[in-house]
Amino acid sequence: MNVTDAIRNRRSIRHYQEGFVIPQEEIRLILEAAMMAPSARNTRPWEFFVVTDPAVKDSLVNAHPYAKHLKEASLGIVVCGRPDLQNGTDNDFWPQDCGAAVENILLQALELGYGSCWCGIHPEKKRVAAFQEILNTQSVPLALVTIGVSKETPPRRGFYDEKRVTFL
Numbered sequence: 001m002n003v004t005d006a007i008r009n010r011r012s013i014r015h016y017q018e019g020f021v022i023p024q025e026e027i028r029l030i031l032e033a034a035m036m037a038p039s040a041r042n043t044r045p046w047e048f049f050v051v052t053d054p055a056v057k058d059s060l061v062n063a064h065p066y067a068k069h070l071k072e073a074s075l076g077i078v079v080c081g082r083p084d085l086q087n088g089t090d091n092d093f094w095p096q097d098c099g100a101a102v103e104n105i106l107l108q109a110l111e112l113g114y115g116s117c118w119c120g121i122h123p124e125k126k127r128v129a130a131f132q133e134i135l136n137t138q139s140v141p142l143a144l145v146t147i148g149v150s151k152e153t154p155p156r157r158g159f160y161d162e163k164r165v166t167f168l
């Protein structure tokens, strides 16, 4: 699949085939894609939690109002920011770096044949605190990405809107 097709074929998937196990080498590819994202000053201020344990999944589902599909998904990847890794500067680009990592995860998962869904955490303070407690981390959870074999074919929701473009 080329990038043009991948970007246009991606959909948020919220229904997954239960019990499907994603092989470790594919998980590794997905995480590598995340870490290949561009990063301001290349500080790479991120950290990833890969969640397959049913009890941890349940806790995360209870901590997030719009991520029930994690239960059916093969796994969730919690993409966390590490502002402490930004070289002590006033560089506050970590959410952008982590957002780029999330998009790479979505596209890599698609190319491997999986559906996925980006579920926002940061800057919702309650969600951030709950995820930090469950994961026992001081990193800042930015997004939960659910990944698995899709059981649905949602219509395309993205579209080109020329009103949002200015050519100068």
Ligand SMILES: Cc1cc2nc3c(=O)[nH]c(=O)nc-3n(C[C@H](O)[C@H](O)[C@H](O)COP(=O)(O)O)c2cc1C
Pocket (backbone or CB within 6 Å): 010, 011, 012, 013, 014, 066, 067, 117, 118, 119, 120, 154, 156, 157, 158
């Ligand atoms: C920052 C962000 C947060 C999102 N949070 C959620 C969420 O909590 N739960 C969910 O099911 N989808 C979530 N989504 C997915 C959007 O609803 C989805 O991308 C949008 O409706 C467009 O659909 P598409 O991804 O299929 O193109 C989020 C997307 C982004 C970028």
